[in-house]
Each structure stands twice: as C-alpha cells, then as structure tokens.
Amino acid sequence: MWKNAAVKSLGWFAVASVVAGSLLPLSLRVHAQKNAGESLPVWAWPLLPPGTPAEPAAKPTGEVKHVPGSSASYTDKEIPGLFLVPDWFPNEHPKMPQVVAVGRAPGVNACGHCHLPTGMGRPENMSVAGLSKGYMIQQMADFRDGLRKSSEPRFGSTRAMIHTAQQATQEEVEAGVDYFASLKPVKWIRVVETNRVPLTKVGALMMVVADTKQTEPIGDRVLEVPEDLEQTELRNPHSGFVAYVPVGSLKKGKALTRTCVACHGKDLRGVGDVPSIAGRSPSQMTRQLIDFQTGARNGTHAAMMKPVVQNMTLSQMVAITGYLASLRP
Template sequence: MDSLKSVWLGLILAASVGTCCAQPVPEPAPPRAPAWAYPVLPSTAPPAVPDDGVKHTLAGSRQAFTRAELFDLFTAHDWFPESHPPMPAVVVRGRPPEVRACGMCHYPNGQGRPENAALAGLPAAYIVQQMQDYKAGLRRSAAAHAGPHLRMVAAATHVSDEEVQAAAAYFAAQPYRPWITVVEADQVPLTQVVTGSMWAAMPGTAREPIGQRIVEVPQDLGLTELRDPRSGFMAYVPPGSVSRGRQIALQGEGAVLACVSCHGPDLKGLDPIPPLAGRSAQYLYRQLNDMRLGVRAGPGAAAMRGFIGQLSPQDMMAVVAYAASLPP
C-alpha cells in the first residue's frame, strides 16, 4: 500500500513540475535588419560587371559609355542630358575622394534605385535636413556596414553647405515619374544581391514562396546595369498587402495616425514632409524600420517613432506596399 502511494505521489509531482515548467515559448524577435530589406553585397561576390571596352548605347540616346565609365562613382554619366537642366558640379562629378557624384547613385534625373533614395520631387528643405542628420550622426542604418549608407555618411561629412543647397534645389525641381510596379504574389523569382547592393532575379524561371517580405527587383537587369533612367523596378508583396496598407494609411490603426494626415492626400507629401507615393517599397520599409529602432533619429524621425512602434513588421510592409502602388 505504501509503495502504491509513493507511485501516485511521484506521478502527481511529475505532473505538477511539468505544468509549472511548460511556459509558452516566445516567438523570436524580428531581426533588426532583415536581409530582404537590407541587401548587402557579400564579400565573396565577383567584382562589378567587367568592362569589355565596348561603348554601349541606349535606344533614344545619342550618348555612348563603357561599363567602366558607368560605374565611375565620381561621374554621373548622363544618357539624356537634354531632358533636364544642367546638373550642379557636385551632382555630376562630386568631389574626390569622399564626395561621390550625387547623380551617379541617384541618377541624373533623381529617380534612384531601391538601395538609395529617389530624390526627384522631394522638398529641398527635406533633402538639406537629411544631409544635416547624416553629418550629425542622427541618420544611421540598422545595417551600418552597408555600402550605400557608408557612402552617404562620408559625403555628408565632407560636402559643403553650398553644395548641399545646390543639389537639393536641383533634385527638388525634377519631377518624380512612375518607377515601381507593385504586384501581389504568393510565388516570386529566386533572387541574388548584385553590384549596387540590390536584389535581382536570378536567371531561369524558378520560383519560391514570398513569405513575409517584399521582393523588389529590376524590370530589366541588363538596362539597370547600364543605368537606364527609364527602366524601373518590380516590387512583389504578400497577397492582401495593398488593401491592408490602404486601411492604415487612410484610417490609421489604434493610436497610429493615418499616414495621409501628415503626408497629404494620396501620400504626395506636404512640404516639408516628403511624398511617399510611388517610391521604392524596400527603401520605404528600411526607413520605417530605422525610425522604429531609433537609429534614424532626426527631427522628423523622432516624431514618427512613437507611431511606428505600434505597427508590426507586417503592418509596415503593408503600408509601404500601398504607398509604392500609388501614382506619384
């Protein structure tokens, strides 16, 4: 009888210990810099597209450039110089060794690419403020080692106020044109990081689930490698993202103000608050994430942080998907 009691007591104790210790396992925190949003060219990647010495051309342009010329960080080679006013010296040539040509990365027309900002049509005062934030250490990145970010910090540290003002006025005067095509999809192309720290679709027709990410790639990688200022990007987003983002942007979410209350109807901006419509979804996500983490902490970012902190990463993806889907 005593042995039977001992057995029952042991079972009860074991059950109670199991119950006490079976705590819910918390979900892992999202990464500070998710790889899909912060592409970094691996150290094992081959060098930039090799120069074959051939002068390449684009339909409709009278210009011709080698690949080496197109990858020169201190010259913004311009396929269509007649399509915009003359570029300021800092935009077209920069100032070696620290200040790269603004138009090289952001394009002479300011359209930019997913790894950097589209400057066309931004308020000049906003551009000036961002350069001041970079210089003061108030605008950093969750992927602090990423090449585009490091180059911006170097430029902001060494550029003169006069050069910043000239570049800001030039890009603010350029119209931002439709550039991003947003597509909701369950399956997306396999991708790899290519020169410029951006994602590109791999050759072939292989697909994989999109999961919880945005996949933004050139519409035509060959034209993008030639820095064609007319060849834009595809942004694949999870199904339902655009409608979910529309709800948050137009109506808000809990204590989160509707995005349109500050960024204006159709998210086209209210000077000096920047426009969001039609801009790169990956770029916009990085900015929200950096503000949420506090690594981007300039005056505007500080005001945004409290609201963004109440949105999930999925909510942020939805908001930027909706913004990118709008006509600029």
C-alpha cells in the same frame, strides 16, 4: 517588435561589394527572408552575410555601351565611376550642377551616380525627385551630424551618404538639393500582388532575379527587382523596377495608411517639409521604418515617426510600403 522567417540557403554566389561607396557586382543566391543569425530582412538590406567570401568582380574592358533611344555612349569603365554620371537623356531634365554631374573628387561623390539624373534613384538609396529643399537639407545635416545612420552598419549607400555629407560644402549641398527639388517624380515602380515570385539573389545592394524558370513563395516580403537588370546596371533612367507583394497587401496597406494623411497629405505626396511617400521604393521605405524603430534614425522628422512605428510589425510594413509604392508619385 517585428520578426521575420529564418533563412533557407540554396548556396552562395558572389556578385556585389561596396568599396569606397562604389557598387561592384557580386551576388548571393537566397531562398530567404533574412540572413542567418540576423534580425534584419535581407530583402530590405541585400548584403552578403558577414565573412562570406566574394568572387572577383569582372574587370571592365573599355567596351562602349548604349541604351535604347539614346545617342549617348559610355564605356563599361565610365559607367560605375563615382565622378561621372551617365546622362543618357540630357534633354529630359535641367542641366545638372557640378556636384550632381561629377561631384568633387576625392570626397564628394556625384549625386547623380546613385540618385540618377532624374532623382528617382534605385532600391538601395532614396528617390529624391521633388522632395522639398528644406527636408533634403535637414537630412544632409542629419547624415553629417550622426543623427541618420543605418540599422545595418555595413550598408554601403548609407555609409556613402554619411561620408558625402561630411565632406560637402554648404554651397554644394544647396546646389544638389535645389536641382533635385526642381524635378518631377515619375512612375518608376510596378507593383504586383502574387503568392509566388521568381527565384532571387542578392545583387549590388538590391535583389535581382536569379532564375526566371524557378519560383519560390513570396512569404512576408516586398521583393523589389529590376525590370531589366542589364539596363539597370547601365543606369538607364527609362528602366524601372517591379515590386512583388503578397496577395491582399494593397487593400491592407491602404487601410493602414489612413492615418498617414494627417502629416504626409491627403494624396501622400507630402506637405511642406514633410516628404512625399507615394510611389517611392518599398525597400527604402522599409529600411527607414525599421531605422526609426531601432533608433538608427534620429532628428527632427524622426521624432514624429518614432511613436507611429514603435509597435509596427514587419507584416504591416510590407503592406504599407507595397501600397505606397503602387501610388502615383
């Protein structure tokens, strides 16, 4: 199985927690590969170590927010809400069905809150734009039936998906997957090979840059961070992510993925209900590979993946997911 380097803590700083599936800002500075005493890489599951106290989150003031190029406006109270999706560019996508735009309180969060109206999502969740209807319906059933969990039970986005899948009606599931299946994925992640990266910390279930003036060795990581944290927190679908990978990862990853084309297609953009893996979040893909290994993820599609990942090392995962993220989706 895989192993990672031990943690070197530079001090803890609060900035993110999960309450009822909602992401609230708190953060933790890390100079690390994983949390002390844990085997899961913190860059793939960005969480505070158990028992670490969180600083109180800043309270919304009602300030009106805008993003470049949009005439829309939302307050800082509305943007984090689970039942209202900030739709900054409504002309760039089809009309969202109710379950995507506002959900159904109290049990069904608006799908677009996490996955965004574009379906491209963020590192803590899955990019669902353009995935097949059959694949997404099966995944919702797996979440509902306990066949798809997380290797880290505290991970809020997976918990939220399980809860939503258990509460949603079949009609709501159908409406959501029809919408996301109709979308065309866009280039959302810029991949950079490097030996050193900006100093990072744990943010709201994603890694964020702590200090642009300080750097650290990348180690054996894919470090996926927002291009512009402020715009990411505003849920701006025009502001993507950069994924730093060790030098040589793309060449190594290309070689390692040659066998993936047998199921995922020659361009790795999926075949039928086998999903696209090109241009997707490397953090999310790493979590899924590990979840297949640990048995946290089961079901029809998992049965095909388990033999593939059984002996895969973390170093191989870094190269594979970094390369896949670099491709056109």
